Amino acid sequence: MNIIEIKNLTKLYGNSIGIENVNLEVKEGEIFGFIGPNGAGKSTTIRLLMSLIHPTSGEAKLFGKDAIEYGPEVRKDIGYLPSEIFYYDKMKVKDLLNYSASFYDKDCSKKIKELSDIMELDLNRRIEDLSYGNKKKVGIVQGLLHEPKLIILDEPTGGLDPLMQQKFFNIIRDENKKGATIFFSSHILSEVQELCNRVAIIKDGSIIEVQDIKTLRENNYKKISILGNNLNKDAFNLNGITKLVQDKDELKFFYKGDINAMIKTISSIEMRDINIEEPTLEEVFMHYYE
Template identity: 50%
Template sequence: MSIIEIKNLTKTYGKSRGIDKVNLTVNKGEIYGFIGPNGAGKSTTIKTLLNLIFPTSGEAKIFGLDCVSQTTKIKEDIGYVPSEVRYYDNMSVKEIIDYAKSFKKNVDNGYVDELIKTFDVELHKKIFELSLGNKKKVAIIQALLHKPKVLILDEPTNGLDPLIQQKLFNELLELKKQGSTIFLSSHNLAEVEEFCDRVAIIKEGKILEVRKIEDFAKKTVKKVALKTSKNIEAELKNIGGEIVSNENNTIVFNYKEDINKLISLLSKYNIENLIIEEKKLSEVFMSYYEGRKNK
């Protein structure tokens, strides 16, 4: 069942690009990763979903409701953590949380108390006294306090220490078990790899690829470094090697073809040193951030 549906969503700022014909479908109960370099269009997409900005064309729906004309109804059942947290400086943490609770129906105060304890927030502190990480913890509690059916997170772990990051994902996994849908925009590729079911990669306002995380893992790309007195770069390319560097008799390349072909080729030469390791999923993602063009 689709909870979030985005069709040909476009947002332009005069002559500047925002997003261009973005299409996404997020299913009920999944953690959906949304990654890309700075300026790729992640926050623009999210702000359009939340009706904080209006689309130039296309449409976005949550719960089958239009994100522009039915945004008030949608917001009853969603939570949102922005990448940059801004509150009134002179309000206390308790005042912020109580104010957030006043907008939601059937808030479980016991659950809110658990969140306050889990994330170790100091209710008496004023916002201006808080660090970036502590402000982010307040935003997380505000987003979670009504156990939202949809949770939209824009760089939620920015500023959080590793222990709090883990506590956050423990809460997200528990919400997922209860049927909540989580849309996670992040630069932290390791957390995307560990916790997301699917991921969309956006670059220059366009979706490059949408895949299940397990499909990326099945690519089993290997990173190979070999040292030999012979320059066999051309032969490596012929069997599918993607050359990264070739310096001082050492060739570094990525390889995802039949490993037996590689072994057969290397057996013809005197190899001084050989390192073969599985390429991390984050390294695979990085190829989209760097040199590849819309692949």
């Protein structure tokens, strides 16, 4: 069964395009990544799903029901973590969580306790006194306290330190094991790679490609730069090298292919320094961007 089904969804803001003809299907139990640079239309798509804004044309279905018409009903089973968290400043964390819980027809107190223990959240503080990262923690607890069947995350890790980020990912994995479907939007490739089964790549409002994460891994580019005195560009004639540039005593290129072959080539030359790193998202998807 498709938990999310988006058909030809378009949102225009006046003359500018929010998203255009987006088609997506997310199956039950998936952890689905939604990746693209800032301003590509990720948040617009998610806000359409949450019926915060209305589509210009096309439709979005959640659990097989129209996202706008059955909004309140489908939202019972959705947990949403927006990229920026804003709550009523004067409220205490526990009051806010209880207020949120009061909209669901079930007892959420156990789950609130469990989640806030994991996230080390102080329930007695006021929202206005919380740091950005702590607000994010409140957002995580609030988004998951009703044990939703679909969890929608919009750039969820900003403001979390690496330790909390891992705890958060573990929670998400647990919820997924218990049957929840995850829709994970991000502009950071590594976190999507860590968590997701499939990804959709969005750019300038359109979906460019939907890929298995395995395929994406195989497409794993390395960004290599070598420093040395007598570097010879021609030594690097391996398959899979792209964008080879020589700048005085520095060689830079991207490599996709057998890493052993690359290491052999590198070891045969004299150099001062080497740097092998993960390319940024833009660089990985550069063939889409050209």
